Amino acid sequence: xxxxxxxxxxxxxxxxxxxxxxxxxxxxxxxxxxxxxxxxxxxxxxxxxxxxxxxxxxxxxxxxxxxxxxxxxxxxxxxxxxxxxxxxxxxxxxxxxxxxxxxxxxxxxx
Amino acid sequence: xxxxxxxxxxxxxxxxxxxxxxxxxxxxxxxxxxxxxxxxxxxxxxxxxxxxxxxxxxxxxxxxxxxxxxxxxxxxxxxxxxxxxxxxxxxxxxxxxxxxxxxxxxxx
Numbered sequence: 001x002x003x004x005x006x007x008x009x010x011x012x013x014x015x016x017x018x019x020x021x022x023x024x025x026x027x028x029x030x031x032x033x034x035x036x037x038x039x040x041x042x043x044x045x046x047x048x049x050x051x052x053x054x055x056x057x058x059x060x061x062x063x064x065x066x067x068x069x070x071x072x073x074x075x076x077x078x079x080x081x082x083x084x085x086x087x088x089x090x091x092x093x094x095x096x097x098x099x100x101x102x103x104x105x106x107x108x109x110x
Numbered sequence: 111x112x113x114x115x116x117x118x119x120x121x122x123x124x125x126x127x128x129x130x131x132x133x134x135x136x137x138x139x140x141x142x143x144x145x146x147x148x149x150x151x152x153x154x155x156x157x158x159x160x161x162x163x164x165x166x167x168x169x170x171x172x173x174x175x176x177x178x179x180x181x182x183x184x185x186x187x188x189x190x191x192x193x194x195x196x197x198x199x200x201x202x203x204x205x206x207x208x209x210x211x212x213x214x215x216x217x218x
Binding site: 031 | 111141143145151152153155158196198204205206207208209210211
């Protein structure tokens with residue numbers, strides 16, 4: 001039982017490049033989330049999903065897109081990366097109550 | 111949306127000391143969690159506690175929902191307790207707003 005896993009762990013992009021972060025969970029959770037963590041800011045919600053095929057905007061959605069084609073996977077896309085998107089990205093899943101987090105992806109945009 | 115404030119922002123302790131971390135939230139909540147982010151960045155679940163009191167070893171937590179605060183108690187602190195402690199609260203069950211955290215340093 002791996003819990004929540006994230007791929008990749010680290011990534012460096014140049015401004016304007018695109019990439020996709022993958023989150024997978026094996027706990028059969030309905031709800032999945034993407035957060036970003038910046039120094040001194042805590043975690044802020046980017047997008048979330050309440051079930052397969054659904055997505056919704058969180059607090060800071062601009063510049064990101066998401067998809068939930070399969071219940072166990074939640075993808076976060078950056079179409080044209082900007083230096084302001086340099087951050088640590090965390091994925092989480094839940095049954096609607098306690099949230100469980102993945103190990104994070106450290107993204108640097110040059 | 112809900113506002114979450116944590117205090118103190120920083121705390122330095124000697125090993126063996128006790129501490130209390132506070133989390134205030136601006137509205138009624140159906141979900142409240144405490145997390146520990148270790149120095150490697152991993153977020154570890156401590157408590158799911160929208161109301162009442164729970165204990166897990168040297169850690170305990172109390173949420174008084176009617177007065178809109180939660181407390182995390184750490185007794186007999188150890189160097190491995192160092193890291194950032196986050197409180198997160200939500201008006202709905204499935205969404206959370208995080209506080210900015212308390213940075214705890216436990217010195218040997």
